[in-house]
Amino acid sequence: MPTFSKRELLYGPLAALGAGALSRVVPAAAAAPRGAAGSLRKGKFDATHASLSTYTTPDWFKDAKFGIWSHWGPQAVPARGDWYARWMYVPGHPHYDHHLKTYGHPSEKGYKDIIPLWKAERWEPEALMARYAKAGAKYFVSMGVHHDNFDLWNSKHNRWNAVVMGPKRDVVGTWQAAAKRHGLRFGVSEHLGASHNWWYPNHGYDQFWPKLGIPYDGANPAYADLYHNNRTEPFIDTKASWYTTDPAYHQMWLKRITDLIDGYQPDLLYSDGGLPFGEVGRSMVAHLYNTSIARTGRLEAVYNCKDAGTGEFFKEGMVQDVERGVLKGINPLPWQTDTSNGDWFYNETETYKTSNQIVTMLADIVSKNGNMLLNVVQRADGSLPPESDSLLTDLAAWMAVNGEAIHGTRPWTVYGEGPTEAVEGMFKEKADYSPRDIRFTIKGKTLYAIALGEPRGTTEIASLRSGSPQARGRVVGVDLLGAGPVRFRQTATALSINVPARLPTRHASVFRIHQA
Secondary structure, eight states: OOOOHHHHHHHOOOOOSOHHHHHHHSOOOOOOSSOOOOOOOOOSSSSSSSHHOOOOOOOOHHHHHHEEEESGGGGGTTSSOTTTTTTTTTTTSHHHHHHHHOOOTTSSSSSGTTTGOOOOOOHHHHHHHHHHHHHHHHEHHHHETTTOOOOOOOSSSSSSSTSSSSTOOHHHHHHHHHHHHEEETEEEOOOOGHHHHHTTTGOBBBSSSTTTTOOOOGGGGGGGGOSOOOOOOOOSSSSSHSSSOOHHHHHHHHHHHHHHHHHOOSEEEEEESTTTTTHHHHHHHHHHHHHHHHHSSSOEEEEEEOOOOSSGGGGOOOOOETTOOSSSSSOOSEEEEEEEESSOBTTTOOOOOOOOOOOOOOOOHHTEEEEEEEEEOOOOOSSOHHHHHHHHHHHHHHHHHEEEGGTTHHHHHHOOSOOOOOOTTOOOOOOOOOOOOOOEEEEEEEEEEESSSSSEEEEGGGGTTTTSSSSSSSSEEEEETEEEEOOOOOOOOOOOEEEEESSSSSSOEEEEEEOO
16 A cells, blocks of 8 residues: 555545546536525524524523433444544545455445444433433433434435434434433434535545545445535635535535424534534524424523634523533533543444543533533444443442532532642543542532542641631531531631541542531
């Protein structure tokens, strides 16, 4: 195999071609759907910044703090992790090599041939949802459509959907029914906005023998409604190219996502990126909010997206999402971290986060006015790998004792103290906490101090020393959740708490503090 430039390895052989050269190699595909989306609901909100700026995050989201996500679909089949549908078309990437050896060459066996292999034959949504609720989740989010352009609902506008192929089940609808039965709010995620450019490599070809110049199956016009008619916009990892500029695609996206909203009435909708497509995206958000008001009599819907670089979106009716990361300090507006206990899609070689890492991340996020949306990895057949199974067991045990310090809480005057602070920003979530690292939450007049490391002997909390500007009164009682009252002393240096030799839970310990 010849050597490739870094650009070619990252973006595929098409990155080296101009549009003219490409048109000579790849057959023309059918045009993308055109025309305006279906009827958008009118109401309090419209597609203007001024209108959306009046949005207020509903209390259910501010109280929930913890949600579980099923980031699941056909890309779990190869068991190689995230972005399989893209990298399988990029020679030099391990996913390409795996696909070639396991399924065949992508000119003959492409992603369309992976979809029928996703059977979900061991998927038990009721049993899983019961476990998610017991693990402390207050909302559940189903994948709606990933960058692979495969709808997991009974889609009116896309024949490539889970009801007619693959598992032949309405995955979104089945998850929704289970979530409602177990008292969880329901959300969906859409990754379709970026699909047009993200999937550009499927129109490529090998630049080496024996398949030199033979187009991959994405170039076949018969599958243009799966692989898109994109021959000119390669995905380069910049904000400008994450979303296409093609107005026909914008309208197709709007039609599909409004169908998802209208059919499943989600309490939460997440977009993987900034708000897509300017005014078109804002009209979708307005539709989501107006539909929520019409259905419930009040605004209950949440729209999550990532920061587009200005921060302005989150003053204009949307809840900021930070992928695999946190914000610095207490944010004045509610926000969300989305993360996973392993790879985004099942990866049989992945290293998983420990239960302790998940619990301490959650405490840090909640102390800063955030929520955690956690993907619990599933195999392609719907079952849980051992790491996901043990995580849910551990979370259920921890939440049974300490959940009151998470759910329904708000930030205190400071988020915490101690030597360790998680680095701000996306993809920077790793932090190793010590027993001196404390995170605070408050509910009414009750303050919670969460020790992120395993406390031994005496725990000292400087923020609660006598006369501290943060302490709003004298400490009159301290309980260790799960163990009962513990001895303490409040001095000019710290609140010193005697820690029992045996802790009630394996992970972060929580002190409930009463002040006069």
